[in-house]
Amino acid sequence: MKDTNRLRDTFEETEYQLAGHGKRTARILKEAFAQVDDGLKSDHYGEGQVIDAFQDKMAKLLGKEETVFFPSGTMAQQIALRIWSDEEGIRKVGYHPLSHLEIHEENGLQELHGIQSILLADRNSIITLEDIVNMQEKVACILLELPQREIGGQLPDYKTLEDISAYCREHGIRLHLDGARLLEVLPYYGKTAAEISALFDSVYISVYKGIGGIAGAVLAGNAEFIQQSKVWKRRHGGDLISLYPYIVSADYYFDQRVNQMRRYYEDATELAGYFNNVPAVTTLPEVPVSNMFHVHIALPEEQAAEAIAAAQEQTGIGITGYVRKIDDHNCYFEVSLGDQYANLSAAEVRKVFQQFDSEIKKVMS
Amino acid sequence: MKDTNRLRDTFEETEYQLAGHGKRTARILKEAFAQVDDGLKSDHYGEGQVIDAFQDKMAKLLGKEETVFFPSGTMAQQIALRIWSDEEGIRKVGYHPLSHLEIHEENGLQELHGIQSILLADRNSIITLEDIVNMQEKVACILLELPQREIGGQLPDYKTLEDISAYCREHGIRLHLDGARLLEVLPYYGKTAAEISALFDSVYISVYKGIGGIAGAVLAGNAEFIQQSKVWKRRHGGDLISLYPYIVSADYYFDQRVNQMRRYYEDATELAGYFNNVPAVTTLPEVPVSNMFHVHIALPEEQAAEAIAAAQEQTGIGITGYVRKIDDHNCYFEVSLGDQYANLSAAEVRKVFQQFDSEIKKVMS
Numbered sequence: 001m002k003d004t005n006r007l008r009d010t011f012e013e014t015e016y017q018l019a020g021h022g023k024r025t026a027r028i029l030k031e032a033f034a035q036v037d038d039g040l041k042s043d044h045y046g047e048g049q050v051i052d053a054f055q056d057k058m059a060k061l062l063g064k065e066e067t068v069f070f071p072s073g074t075m076a077q078q079i080a081l082r083i084w085s086d087e088e089g090i091r092k093v094g095y096h097p098l099s100h101l102e103i104h105e106e107n108g109l110q111e112l113h114g115i116q117s118i119l120l121a122d123r124n125s126i127i128t129l130e131d132i133v134n135m136q137e138k139v140a141c142i143l144l145e146l147p148q149r150e151i152g153g154q155l156p157d158y159k160t161l162e163d164i165s166a167y168c169r170e171h172g173i174r175l176h177l178d179g180a181r182l183l184e185v186l187p188y189y190g191k192t193a194a195e196i197s198a199l200f201d202s203v204y205i206s207v208y209k210g211i212g213g214i215a216g217a218v219l220a221g222n223a224e225f226i227q228q229s230k231v232w233k234r235r236h237g238g239d240l241i242s243l244y245p246y247i248v249s250a251d252y253y254f255d256q257r258v259n260q261m262r263r264y265y266e267d268a269t270e271l272a273g274y275f276n277n278v279p280a281v282t283t284l285p286e287v288p289v290s291n292m293f294h295v296h297i298a299l300p301e302e303q304a305a306e307a308i309a310a311a312q313e314q315t316g317i318g319i320t321g322y323v324r325k326i327d328d329h330n331c332y333f334e335v336s337l338g339d340q341y342a343n344l345s346a347a348e349v350r351k352v353f354q355q356f357d358s359e360i361k362k363v364m365s
Numbered sequence: 366m367k368d369t370n371r372l373r374d375t376f377e378e379t380e381y382q383l384a385g386h387g388k389r390t391a392r393i394l395k396e397a398f399a400q401v402d403d404g405l406k407s408d409h410y411g412e413g414q415v416i417d418a419f420q421d422k423m424a425k426l427l428g429k430e431e432t433v434f435f436p437s438g439t440m441a442q443q444i445a446l447r448i449w450s451d452e453e454g455i456r457k458v459g460y461h462p463l464s465h466l467e468i469h470e471e472n473g474l475q476e477l478h479g480i481q482s483i484l485l486a487d488r489n490s491i492i493t494l495e496d497i498v499n500m501q502e503k504v505a506c507i508l509l510e511l512p513q514r515e516i517g518g519q520l521p522d523y524k525t526l527e528d529i530s531a532y533c534r535e536h537g538i539r540l541h542l543d544g545a546r547l548l549e550v551l552p553y554y555g556k557t558a559a560e561i562s563a564l565f566d567s568v569y570i571s572v573y574k575g576i577g578g579i580a581g582a583v584l585a586g587n588a589e590f591i592q593q594s595k596v597w598k599r600r601h602g603g604d605l606i607s608l609y610p611y612i613v614s615a616d617y618y619f620d621q622r623v624n625q626m627r628r629y630y631e632d633a634t635e636l637a638g639y640f641n642n643v644p645a646v647t648t649l650p651e652v653p654v655s656n657m658f659h660v661h662i663a664l665p666e667e668q669a670a671e672a673i674a675a676a677q678e679q680t681g682i683g684i685t686g687y688v689r690k691i692d693d694h695n696c697y698f699e700v701s702l703g704d705q706y707a708n709l710s711a712a713e714v715r716k717v718f719q720q721f722d723s724e725i726k727k728v729m730s
Contacts, residue, residue: 026405029610030398038392042579071436075602108600112477208606214407215605235473236601237440240580241573245394245610 007305008321010312017318018271018352021212021338028214032249042242046230054247055218057254062203063194064220068229069247071238073180073206073217074105079232080202081141082113083225084174088140091115094132095143097123098150100178112236126154129163132173142168145178146185146196152284152294152334153181158189165199175199180206180217184290187262201225207250210264210291211257212338216246257339264291264337271337274353279360284332291337297323299363301331307359314359317344317352372670373686375677381713382683383636386577386703393579397614407607411595419612420583422619427568428559429585433594434612436603438545438571438582439470444597445567446506447478448590449539453505456480459497460508462488463515465543477601491519494528497538507533510543511550511561517649517659517699518546523554530564540564545571545582549655552627566590572615575629575656576622577703581611622704629656629702636702639718644725649697656702662688664728666696672724679724682709682717 011017043051051069058067070076078101081093093109095101097119101109109115118139120131126148144164147153156164168175177200182193189196197203202221207213219229233239268288275283280298297304301323308319320333376382408416416434423432435441443466446458458474460466462484466474474480483502486492491513509529512518521529533540542565547558554561562568567586572578584594598604633653640648645663662669666688673684685698 023404024407024409024607025403026398026401026407026609026613027403028407029394030401030403033391033395033398036391036395038390038395039388040391042389042391042393044389070602072602072605074599074604078602104599105602106596106599108602111600214610215607231471234439234469234471235476236603237435237437237443237470237473238602239439240437242389242580244391245579248391 007309007323010309011318011321014312014318015316016344016348017340018344018349019335019337020340022340028212029245029249032252036248040244040248042244043247045241046233046239050244051247054251057251058205058218059220061193062197062205062218062220063192064197064203065223066226067218067220068226068233069243070217070219070233071215071240071243071246073100073178073204074108075233075236075238076204076217076219076229077101077143077176077178078105078109078113079229079236080176080204080219080221081109081115081143082232083228084141084176084201085113085115088172088174090138090140092118092137092139093141093143094118094120094135094139096121096127096145096148098148099143099145100149100180101143103150124151126151126156127164128156129160129167132164132167139173141174141176143176143178144200145180147181147290147292149181149292153288153290153292154285155185155188155289158191161196161199174201176201177203179203181209181290181292183258183261184210184264184292187265188289207246207254209336210261210338211250212253213250214246216243216250260339261291263342267291267341268293268335268337271335271341271349274349278353278357280364281360292335294332294334295320296326296330296332298330299360300328301325303363304331307356307363310359310362311352311356314355315352317348319352319356372674372688375674376683376686379677379683380681381709382705383709383714383717384700384702385705387705393577394610394614397617401613405609405613407609408612410606411598411604415609416612419616422616423570423583424585426558427562427570427583427585428557429562429568430588431591432583432585433591433598434608435582435584435598436580436605436608436611438465438543438569439473440598440601440603441569441582441584441594442466442508442541442543443470443474443478444594444601445541445569445584445586446474446480446508447597448593449506449541449566450478450480453537453539455503455505457483457502457504458506458508459483459485459500459504461486461492461510461513463513464508464510465514465545466508468515489516491516491521492529493521494525494532497529497532504538506539506541508541508543509565510545512546512655512657514546514657518653518655518657519650520550520553520654523556526561526564539566541566542568544568546574546655546657548623548626549575549629549657552630553654572611572619574701575626575703576615577618578615579611581608581615625704626656628707632656632706633658633700633702636700636706636714639714643718643722645729646725657700659697659699660685661691661695661697663695664725665693666690668728669696672721672728675724675727676717676721679720680717682713684717684721
């Protein structure tokens, strides 16, 4: 615990960081609102120009009839699965064992909606067509997460996506996209957001991952689905009188970053290469397919933390503020590339990795 | 519909309005953040200094062990009722027929929590001790709304509150306060927020009614209740990565307005007097007990709208932007006093009511 706090403290004291868009401070909001007219009218319980315009923009991006802005992805996705479950009259949905719904939502899907999850694939693998074909139970809907965040952001190939989509349509199974990081995988697939969304009945994207907004989510689908989702949004307590603080900032940072996703992806590939050259360190995936990956260190978390903290102190460049224990001999942390990497010269990046390399060797010796 | 839009348009074009704190625009957010340091750290999934400090401040105000900030009152209250229902093992709660939960939440309490509502009192009356004593069904919890908004903001006397509280404690019924407008009723009762909250097991207050923030709610109770409410907040999708846009603005406007509630109440009393002097117009309650009341007009909505729109056009002072039909011969609108009334001189107020009086007489003739 002491070492973990030292790791966090040394990270917070660094002037530059390898990953991310920068610290989550009030600056994010103030910058987004600096150009906004004082007289801009608030949205009002889901209506008004500020929310309509952004929802329309996202509908065009995703190639769906309509979208609705939600305060959170947790809310948006439970609601999508509830609508498809009600439609089918089956309170079962299939998703990955490490889906956000399974591990980060306190079992809300079951507790609020009475929907049972059927876990597809091994927790360390991505979902294949075979996993779906071999399901023993009938489900109303399958949720695919692209990329699969908790295993480093892995992706199926595009052919697999098409096959899964075709299979689900043939078999009357709705397909929902957990696209929290959808924009971030477009460069790898070489597809538009609309092309990928077309394989799914409903799509969720986050506005504060690669886009770097404050909070919020967008749910997309056909008009009937979206109409129902608004009723459920009200029921969940998500139909706030004003969501504009999130919408204005989402729109502002979307415009800044929507065309930066290729750069983040290329930077991730480069940065993963640096990590893979350090002893005891590997990335998952080895070659990233988006702006993210996990860094695995074959050392006890205390030793890994010590090495990283020392490297951060020596260089003033931030690698991570935490490591998470896997077992007594292994730990990991997550990296998501953003605007900050471009602020570092190649020499500075080499410097931090030389120091990291030497600190790792120290704790291993 | 044509007249209704004219009413809205004439209202929006007025320079001054009798009620409210002013238009809900981005100015509200920008003013609250003008003094905030760029480096202020965001809260992070319910943790961090910015949310802790406000929650502690609200706990002191309400005299409860702990509080939690929610994006909406809808979410906070459903969760409070769910916790008490689970504790008691009874999925039934009692509240007023015009409770927010009954008429504005798309039946979320039933659809998400499987909780049945038992309606207490006639829809035009406030809940009495007798209504509770005479209940035919056992409920886990009773929700009292102070003031009862949908009937103009009426209140029971303090003795009734004490008696209901004592009865519920004796009979193992949890008592929850829908105190969306709790601060607004303190001057009438001559009590502190903590004194009134002490009669209840759990309390919700809104931060965007009298306080005039952007959105959000505070739920208060004992430590065990609040711990559970945080789990449910996560399940509902309300545990956002960042709630600070709402918290910072709530805190800013709370400090500005917490001591203005007596003035709003006195202004409401004065303003209701003006309305009651106009032919065909009465207020509910006749003498307000908070900053709010309803204005009833014994005319078809089109005629009432015509008279109000004309008065607004003639004087440049806003009375209301809508009227709601009750039946073919009656309509009403709601008035909540805020900062704006003090911007008008007595002469200006008299002027708008002279004009309103003459326009009402015109449409009646």
